[in-house]
Amino acid sequence: MAPQHQPQHQPQHPAQPQHGRRRDEIAITGIGVISPAGHTVTDFWHTVSAGRSTATALRDPELARHKVRLGCRVTGLPESADLPAKDARRLDPFAHYATLAALAAHTDAGAPAPEAGRSAIVVGNAVGGRTTSDRESALYTGHGPLRVSPLMPLVTMPNAAAAQIAMRLSWSGPALTVATTCASSADALGHAALLLQSHRADVVIAGGCEATLTPVTLAAFGNLGAHSQRNDDPARASRPFDTERDGFVMGEGAAFFVLERLTDARARGARPHALLAGYGSSADAYHLSNPRPDGAGAVAAMRAALRDAGLTPADIAHVNAHGTSTVHNDRAEAAALRTVFGPHGVPVTSTKGAVGHLIGAAGAVELIAALKAMNTRLVPPTANHENTEEGLDLDVVHTAPRPIPAGAALSNSFGFGGHNSTLVVTPL
Template sequence: MTAGAPTPASMSPPTPLAVTGIGLVTPAGIGADDTWKGVCAGRPAAAADPELAGLPVTISCRVPGFDARTQAGGAQPWRHDRFTHFALTAAREAVRDAGLDPASRDWPAARVALVLGSAAGGVGTYERQHRKLLAGGHRSVSPLTLPAFLPNMAAGQLAIDLGVHGPALHTATACASGAAALTTAAMLLETGACDIAIAGGSDAMITPLCATAFARAGALSRRLDDPATASRPFDATRDGFVLAEGAGVLVLERGADATARRAPTRALLTGHGSATDAHHPVAPSPDGRGLRAALRQALRHADAAPADVAHINAHGTGTPLNDRTEATVLHDLFATAAPSVTSVKGVLGHTMGAAGAIEAALTVLTVQHQLAPPTANFHTPEADTAVLDVVAPTARSQRIDLALSVSCGFGGHNTALAFTPAPCPLGAPPAGPPPATHPGPHPDPAP
């Protein structure tokens, strides 16, 4: 077999997995419904951030009105970092949405897996406790520092909260962490290691150190005088992303199991792919080799061809280098299909390790509602991105039989997920905002 050729196992399409529940905590709102409405409305969440005052960049996309005591609930929420609060809130919503009850006698605790991704874990706790150490000495540091900031602790706390006794894992592939968690969960289901997988990502990296580090790296937008227009994926005038926070969690089950318990399935996860650039710590490979490979793997696992793809939820950070490379890859692979392309980071900003899971959940909703959200602040395409059918300025009603969600991360990590509509007997009825009047490339609506 030639180098780089797929193995026989990777050529076999896996059994489609049912997405039976989603939970979201994002700058567009707390809960899947509020997030979906905000993203479809194209309302950018970026605003001036008083907690970043005096730093090189003073804008961010924060989750609005989040109160850990009421949203995350439970005893002593001060024991957890903000990224754990987000994860708890999103996971509980996802489990409820799936019609599951961890307190029930029917909860198969030993056959439930939990996989959560995060780029930085409890970095907010780490920074606060480090400042206390410098200012007040070792006795001022909380004894709860480690269980609050260790990256795996959100997964650990979720396992405790939901009574999960199957595998509980943490993935860390920078901004692809949430997508990597979903891929890992899919593989656990495909190999029979579990029957239910709760998977996603969470991050709360709007901190002084993280904001400064990204600014020093030249990754953040400097449109400080007009935050709402700062995040502009694929636009010719883009100058960086806006730092954001949030969480996204999905419940995955084998299709047959979801059917057996009459679960209201939102969509099917039919393929996934992961590949690495092995090129540069923070810059994508100029030829997009890792992203191309991940997309091809996802299509192969979905038993689909590029021409079958109707919509792509792009990584689309709004940085000059990422968007140019990603646009080139998407055009090369999908030129004949001309799928619609959306980056929700124009609305949400960049939620870091949570982005892949949040965007996967939004892709599920896109497939379920047959409605592609808009890319906020996209006005002027450049030569490299003009070849893409970017959805703007409003949401687009179109037929979507196959959609891809794309995630990339520092270190050269690339992940792609493929979603298709759920069969009619399993599908939950659409309940999203009314479709826009934009005809799109596929004017015939889905049945």
């Protein structure tokens, strides 16, 4: 095992803008999650920190002839007084998950009530209402155009989640949707911080949502060769950075955060979880599905996030890697991590071993794990990881949780199309 990484000094204050005014620190004051690992932050963290996989066999009869018949599914959704059952039934699952998670984050933050027009909502989502789209397409094929619901465009549009959250909270400020595939929710959080730092909003709910466990989507990813086909052993299928990996496992769910300027949060008596200190993004400009082999785009995003936070690589105590379990992506990210941190330079974990790949929701869900690891000083093991591929030169935390010293955490999200996004959180 590689030696444990020790930060050389405590995190600095976030970098200041060149014009001299102190940049506003951004506090995370609320967190909500709907995931295969649980529907509270406590339940989610219990599953992830135990290194337990949530992947199961999918029983949809339509999948019997598919290459892929496994996934990490959301079950047992909680009821919400703010989202009556009759309204929830009219939502596609991706918007249902988003609304529940966003409302939970709002409650966790103490239900902030910004002045009219001073709120914002930023949602990361890759594909919109795929469940509804597939169902209505089947109705059209089997019965003709008159059977297609007139509500389909409103239910499947990617911005339906942002619209639902705005309506439930009666927030009239900007309600935006970001689509950078697997980096979508990380980019949503980064743009939320920019809205606060530019004083275009006072409170922002930001995160991501996805629901893609549909036959058509699974067929596509199976044919692409990106998805694991361990149908007979789903719980061991997602294996980030492991020698036996054969592709990612699709997950679904949502995670949302309430963000505020730290001074405003403290003025209203909020108790922040952490600071969102840095954000960086880049484009590979290389290939639709494969990353640059040397990880140059990921390096650029990580270094930009560190600069934004006013930190150096030595200040990072833990990295929550994108870690998809695909051969090309794991190798490219390992190369990028070596460039930024050096060989075995920082403890690395991947949440995808436990909850799968949540596509547009991945960055937000994984930021919860990074934040909890930072605050508890305990890095969760990478579920199913047994042997690190030779040459990756990574210190992959596996088998059991690992204690770490105080320091910042960095979370990577890299999307199809070459979108790279990195977030840095620091303790208060």
